[in-house]
Amino acid sequence: MRRTLCGAGLVAVMLVGGSGALAADRPQDEAAIHRVQKLQAEAWNRHDAAAYARLFTEDGDVVNVVGWWWKGRTEIERKLTGAFAFTFRESTLTITDTQVRFLSSSIAVAHVSWTMVGAKTPPGVPEPRQGIQLQVLEKQGATWLIASFQNTNSIPEVPFPAGPPPSSGAKP
Numbered sequence: 001m002r003r004t005l006c007g008a009g010l011v012a013v014m015l016v017g018g019s020g021a022l023a024a025d026r027p028q029d030e031a032a033i034h035r036v037q038k039l040q041a042e043a044w045n046r047h048d049a050a051a052y053a054r055l056f057t058e059d060g061d062v063v064n065v066v067g068w069w070w071k072g073r074t075e076i077e078r079k080l081t082g083a084f085a086f087t088f089r090e091s092t093l094t095i096t097d098t099q100v101r102f103l104s105s106s107i108a109v110a111h112v113s114w115t116m117v118g119a120k121t122p123p124g125v126p127e128p129r130q131g132i133q134l135q136v137l138e139k140q141g142a143t144w145l146i147a148s149f150q151n152t153n154s155i156p157e158v159p160f161p162a163g164p165p166p167s168s169g170a171k172p
Contacts, residue, residue, distance in 0.1 A: 133151045
């Protein structure tokens with residue numbers, strides 16, 4: 001077993017060679033990806049932009065809930081440092097669910113459900129309260145890092161209308 005530092009915590013990942021590596025590593029890799037989500041919430045809740053940015057590949061990118069696109073670990077850290085100064089200074093992020101799908105032994109997609117309280121968004125910017133992150137993760141050595149991140153606010157799903165709304169003004 002090899003232990004590697006990922007963000008602010010220690011991640012243990014079993015390394016197995018040969019063609020059986022994907023199946024043999026899957027439970028450990030999935031646990032490591034869940035650990036990335038735990039570290040994400042911990043870094044956010046400490047308002048530690050550097051620790052949060054270290055969860056990304058050097059060239060990783062973020063599209064946040066309002067569609068702002070940040071490119072590279074350095075920009076992610078810089079933008080979050082600014083966001084933590086006021087807007088998210090008192091915010092708390094809670095990861096409520098993580099679903100992982102492996103595309104290969106070194107690439108995974110995670111859908112990460114979250115809730116947030118305490119954000120102070122500027123006028124015209126929706127307050128993030130709950131949403132889903134789509135993360136593409138890449139295994140570099142024994143460490144899983146976020147290569148691409150898309151965050152979306154969400155509301156409970158309702159059925160689509162079966163037709164146009166009824167007319168409100170009837171003609172005489």
